[in-house]
Amino acid sequence: MKKIVTFGEIMLRLSPPGFQRFVQAKGFDAFYGGGEANVAFSLAQYGLATSYVTKLPKNPLGQAAANELRRYGVNTDSIIWDKERLGIYFCEKGAAMRPSVVVYDRAESSIAKAKKGDFDWKEIFKDAQWFHFTGITPALGPNVAEVCLEACQAAKKLGVKVSCDLNFRKNLWTSAEAKETMTKLMPYVDILVANEEDAEKVFGIKAENTNVEAGSLDVEGYKAVADKLTSSFGFEMVAITLRESISASDNGWSGILYDGTQFYQGPNYMVRIVDRVGGGDSFCAGLIYSLISGYEPQEAINFAVAASALKHTIEGDFNVVEVEEVRKLMKGDASGRVQR
Amino acid sequence: MKKIVTFGEIMLRLSPPGFQRFVQAKGFDAFYGGGEANVAFSLAQYGLATSYVTKLPKNPLGQAAANELRRYGVNTDSIIWDKERLGIYFCEKGAAMRPSVVVYDRAESSIAKAKKGDFDWKEIFKDAQWFHFTGITPALGPNVAEVCLEACQAAKKLGVKVSCDLNFRKNLWTSAEAKETMTKLMPYVDILVANEEDAEKVFGIKAENTNVEAGSLDVEGYKAVADKLTSSFGFEMVAITLRESISASDNGWSGILYDGTQFYQGPNYMVRIVDRVGGGDSFCAGLIYSLISGYEPQEAINFAVAASALKHTIEGDFNVVEVEEVRKLMKGDASGRVQR
């Protein structure tokens, strides 16, 4: 089977155990994650041939990051190595009305110093059918944005389908910067994914009747957003995840898919949160898997939403679930009865 | 006071800490449990003289299993020993719509190789007033089913009351096998306990208007089930636990008791789950304690349901609660206010 390639930054995530706050911690649990790495993880877990591309430092920490992907079957042969550092993020888990807090320490990482020509995209895309990246990667720096463009162009040239998760990160760039760079990349993107805030933050396309902080979302407004995105950039498909933030412990979770003609709305799950990091990434992976598997749009959005709802019950960034588990939930069994 | 005897398999339970999935785990918390061992634990905790009978390997793991019961006051002098193995089960904790998963590794255990004549039932039942077993034990193999029959016959002969928890386990035997074997044992049983699925799975007696997977239960349907069971096998009493599986994190929990004449319905608790394994066993223990203590049927079912509701808040298979705690909840204080 032809492989899927994802490209971005994988970081070491350090989290105080349980609900400890940073200043209370006497140690950290170690996870690894990053937008595109999380997608690669899920696709490998679903049985697809998946290759993850990044730049890592040649030290035990960089090796450990690559090993964690390799452990779950992601191909890491296209990773390149240097002497810089592994990006780190510290993540403290919230509860009830206390939000989770993330402290990034990712500047000057190996991938943030990657530049045009570092990667042999022609070789990387050999036998590839799909390329996925997120808005985080070009935000790492103009040099990395150039690498993204280079990758997108190579993908298009080689007939590889391209998906992008907008994933706006305000601590990496401004909306203006994001708009300028992402606008250049959009022509190469076939499938766009965004969350309830991204379209507004990046392209200024705002959903009506929605107040994200207050946790109330209006699906109709997002249909309009999807429609505008499609008409602006000519995407084949646009998917939007819809999170209702009731508290740090409970979220509503859904998503919609627009194929340029029709809207498909996924189920709405009320999730008791174990770890919500990587929720959007697991949605992307679910969507990519569905489309590669030839699912109809309604089934595709259902799979993507169910898969990513399950992510919220899994510790770490990676969505450690298999296809059968997602399909069982899709069929309506959310009873959580013990599987013996 | 005359003792209670329970007979079955106690296993080492290995659970990844917190909400980790099996493939993420770098270690396991160790618990010990098994249907009848869990009942013995509770009865000892309630202050009754309790003896647990099984066969264990004479190695540090078998010793540790026996020690865990002895620690809480269960008499383990009737355990017999061989050179086989301790049954193990791996249990991963679910959350929200992700179910808990159990992987059994119990084949070829010491107790699964027990055979007629291994146990001196006459000696075991000396000074005994009650014998309890579950449908799991005869399911371990025809040889163990024969031991059960032998025990039941000895109990009856010696005037020891017999209770059985149907506890159907589809990975141990088929419904047809269960029906054949359990039908032979039922004549010796005075008190039968079942959960919302067992009667159908073992004897084909189905509750109307109920969809277990969808989490909706109809009490009336279960009254009919209890009635049919009684008329088929002439039980003195039948009790049925009723679990509404809202999710892996939240369950409704109740139960009914039928004394051949009248139905008694227990309270209905909505439980935030810490660990639901052993819920049914703690119900059995609550019921046995109540009946031995001379409670009226309504009080008995109330005690059994309250005790087993509390089990869902306790880590491990054993229901580490005392009589006073159950009675406090029975009296209506579910406020969870700190006890200083």
Added chain:
Amino acid sequence: MKKIVTFGEIMLRLSPPGFQRFVQAKGFDAFYGGGEANVAFSLAQYGLATSYVTKLPKNPLGQAAANELRRYGVNTDSIIWDKERLGIYFCEKGAAMRPSVVVYDRAESSIAKAKKGDFDWKEIFKDAQWFHFTGITPALGPNVAEVCLEACQAAKKLGVKVSCDLNFRKNLWTSAEAKETMTKLMPYVDILVANEEDAEKVFGIKAENTNVEAGSLDVEGYKAVADKLTSSFGFEMVAITLRESISASDNGWSGILYDGTQFYQGPNYMVRIVDRVGGGDSFCAGLIYSLISGYEPQEAINFAVAASALKHTIEGDFNVVEVEEVRKLMKGDASGRVQR
């Protein structure tokens, strides 16, 4: 800025990890806490100069208790040392309808043996603007009650404002004893704080239409309580915390403030509990901070309620939150969205 002084007992708190019960525990997490120490912690965390006064044993355990406060910026220079012992309390975390259990082992502690003349209050109150203590401290013994009186008198003499949290503890004294002692201390108190039970337990002033065990509270009844307290003792202000104990996992949390003229009601939060110990103390600290900062009464009660609602999401006795976090919640953002 002039400092705040708090005086009382800090204890080592030993809690089994997670939801383990005492008899299951193979180890304990160590925290430190005590009514007035918790208040000192919060005020230091809010950036105020805070001094904590107590008596501790001169051994590594006493040192560790002082260090934990010093770590977070509380001044510990006024602590005095002897050869007795550090008070301990064991705290087991409840869930759902199973309450948390506290076993005190605080008798014969260094502070419980403190006596009049041990502390140089004149020196301690130099540059002080506020003195806070709770009803727990005089309950430690008649000798400690005398020290409290001594401190109150010195505070009054030096123009230091005095606040007191009634905090009735039935395992330390009877209602009659509490009434007798607290009545003597009340004349020195400017701001009184109480929870939904204290006024009744200490002064026999009961709220109408309220059943604490059943978890239903009537705000109007508590206004009457505040009014009676004010008219009896001439307080400048009275604040009452209102906890609705739905279960050990979920509580409603609010509070009211009465300035002798008008009632101010705080918001009502539904809290998913991580650790509720120290909830009332964090309310006191929020109130003291608000009043020192010159907040209007409505803003003050809002801050105090929001701060203490957050406490329920923090492990340990100390409310590890900063002013900005409280203010963000006060402004209505309880969505728990990740802070990146």
Added chain:
Amino acid sequence: MKKIVTFGEIMLRLSPPGFQRFVQAKGFDAFYGGGEANVAFSLAQYGLATSYVTKLPKNPLGQAAANELRRYGVNTDSIIWDKERLGIYFCEKGAAMRPSVVVYDRAESSIAKAKKGDFDWKEIFKDAQWFHFTGITPALGPNVAEVCLEACQAAKKLGVKVSCDLNFRKNLWTSAEAKETMTKLMPYVDILVANEEDAEKVFGIKAENTNVEAGSLDVEGYKAVADKLTSSFGFEMVAITLRESISASDNGWSGILYDGTQFYQGPNYMVRIVDRVGGGDSFCAGLIYSLISGYEPQEAINFAVAASALKHTIEGDFNVVEVEEVRKLMKGDASGRVQR
């Protein structure tokens, strides 16, 4: 088989994990131990019927202490219960030249408040063959010393052999106090055990050519000590453990036995220390087991020394080894080859 009875104090031991010092600890591992409890543990582990007598508080902590003994087969039916407290000791593990540190918090414990008449010694010694206590128990207070005397007298009257481990604890009493009290108890003692310091500290009988702090011991000197002890009190046997404290990580360990006629010297082990607490107690247990089993004196001292050498490799106060393991070491296999 006739049982062995031991009487004393069992405490909760709280140890920071690994080599952490108290002021660094964020939690404690929980063990249970005490001189006579440790002896009871070993004897039960060796397959003898053993009963442990003490007074404990009727709370979950007291229960946990009793449970830990019950878990390993010690009979706890003669324990009596009150409302006081469980003794605690904090123990920090040393390394190399840094010594282990123990902070006792045992005052006012339930057993320290026991008094004459609390225990029904006639009932306790029914079917008993041996009674063991240590010098720690009478040191808990004059009231407890009286209970010891009462027990010794009852034992003698009922033909129960009595052994005592001198075990001088300078933080519990002075040498003068110890001498006065122990002198009254010695007439009832058949077998006396002491370590390299006890005879001097309690009875002023000093070994020549020995400097305990410098870690050099002279066996001949200790033979003279044993001889003097025997001639003073008429013991049937005297055993002395000999520890060479090279560092907190490495100790030499041996012992001698004197039967009033001849000296028997045990082997000398160089032990890499895991946990040396309970070393002397495990020696006593080894000796008692040997004598009850009818071992010749040389074999007895060999068993006692080998058993207690092994204790130094075991975490906690209890010597978790079986007879076969001790005998294997006695036979000279100290190679530590993996036992598969």
Added chain:
Amino acid sequence: MKKIVTFGEIMLRLSPPGFQRFVQAKGFDAFYGGGEANVAFSLAQYGLATSYVTKLPKNPLGQAAANELRRYGVNTDSIIWDKERLGIYFCEKGAAMRPSVVVYDRAESSIAKAKKGDFDWKEIFKDAQWFHFTGITPALGPNVAEVCLEACQAAKKLGVKVSCDLNFRKNLWTSAEAKETMTKLMPYVDILVANEEDAEKVFGIKAENTNVEAGSLDVEGYKAVADKLTSSFGFEMVAITLRESISASDNGWSGILYDGTQFYQGPNYMVRIVDRVGGGDSFCAGLIYSLISGYEPQEAINFAVAASALKHTIEGDFNVVEVEEVRKLMKGDASGRVQR
């Protein structure tokens, strides 16, 4: 580069943390290991293309075992899957004179049920240069011995070099059984590795002047053993590891290599043991790596001994060291100075 294939059983290893004994454990650290899996791990760590062949159950536990190898770069594509169970072994760590204890629970595992024809050896050996197995694998049962023979025959036919580590396990078979089966396999073996006991236990070839239990080894005696093995079976090379068991904490470690003409003796390391499991396997891997890399015999035995000496300092079965680390030690730097 042509790959190395190893074939055998990988097990879940469950070890109580630290120095806890089995009956004390409340949890287990999880490792994975097995003779040939450990060799595969090391060779992958050294940068060689390595494929591990076994049969595993298709459940999360089997998957976790495969993942652990995949994580470190071992190719797991030739693993086949069934519905049986994963072999387990429990391993308790010794100290000083207390030996480590292993309790096997490996019967009825997936690989133990493998049979002739299960594996496509022709495909597996495509592009292979080396095949390694140990005496443990044929000991799993006559059926597995047949698979070994099948593999050896295929390897020989395809020009793949074969190495075997005798690795006698007395709990799997008798010396007579081992001799019979291993004698049939030896004709296919080019390089034989054995420890200080294997040659005697399997082929009755005993080293003179050596007492394994007493920890004294005579190198000359082992040269004679190597010579006899070579003359009996015509091996290209024979290597023997020499362990001096001073205690469970300290071992001497060395090895010799015989190329049919000359003896090469490796260095002798005195190792402070962290975890000695897998010592012999890491020696095999070091030897195979050396020979594939074209090292001269003296350098090869030096590398193999240094690599396996380092294994004793690593937790778990896998020798987590890289070539550069081994070479640094070979060059004589055993000073352990911090590498910054």
Added chain:
Amino acid sequence: MKKIVTFGEIMLRLSPPGFQRFVQAKGFDAFYGGGEANVAFSLAQYGLATSYVTKLPKNPLGQAAANELRRYGVNTDSIIWDKERLGIYFCEKGAAMRPSVVVYDRAESSIAKAKKGDFDWKEIFKDAQWFHFTGITPALGPNVAEVCLEACQAAKKLGVKVSCDLNFRKNLWTSAEAKETMTKLMPYVDILVANEEDAEKVFGIKAENTNVEAGSLDVEGYKAVADKLTSSFGFEMVAITLRESISASDNGWSGILYDGTQFYQGPNYMVRIVDRVGGGDSFCAGLIYSLISGYEPQEAINFAVAASALKHTIEGDFNVVEVEEVRKLMKGDASGRVQR
């Protein structure tokens, strides 16, 4: 008492638990440390007024670093804050011949970006008697070297004594760079400390007859080094620590002191290592404490060596020992007997 000021970088240290290697770790223990912070810690622990100066990021990680010093009584009021990052170092613990490995991730930290004028040295040195820094701090960058010079000049001007630990770090700068910069700072230094390699690495002053890698040191050679250093730079005193690296588990440890006239040699300890990081820093602190306390040179070097020998038995960078403990060891009690 006049205070001691130290200035440098404090980092978060992340260490895999126990002997795990980086690639095995699933979490990290968190410590905080840095050359001058470690010195400040010890001096505060010894009861001296100590102030630590650095620049930290204003986020929870920077706060936690400052809190850890504050916890142990170090004054942190002179720390300044920015928006950069906290330096991190990863430290993996070695054993036997496997060395500990440190991976630095300290570039771009807040302190590395400090520049002349950031600190108000006049204010900082108010009431100061001593200033200590190490060669690590100027190595952080030319800008930080300038700050060091600025501090040294201010100290000299204000009559504050200056000590410097050469502490060459090859991953921060070359010997040539170090020589150039350190040569400019030396004129301000009164007391110089160096380890067995520093003088050669920084100033090219080599000890004769010494091979550091081989672990053999010749004291005479180091006397010559001290003499040359003194004659070159006119130090008041020079101290050199002498480590004999036998293995990662065992080190010899000593030191010499030269007061320009006479050499004083400290005791030589053989240390079983728990954690050797911070050994040199604890030596500096011991020396500074001794000199401030007016110890004679021989007593001073004895104290410094004993204090730093103890450091090797303590987890983390901080030498958690008190004056009494050091003095006890100085007096010759290295027996490690339990302190009850």
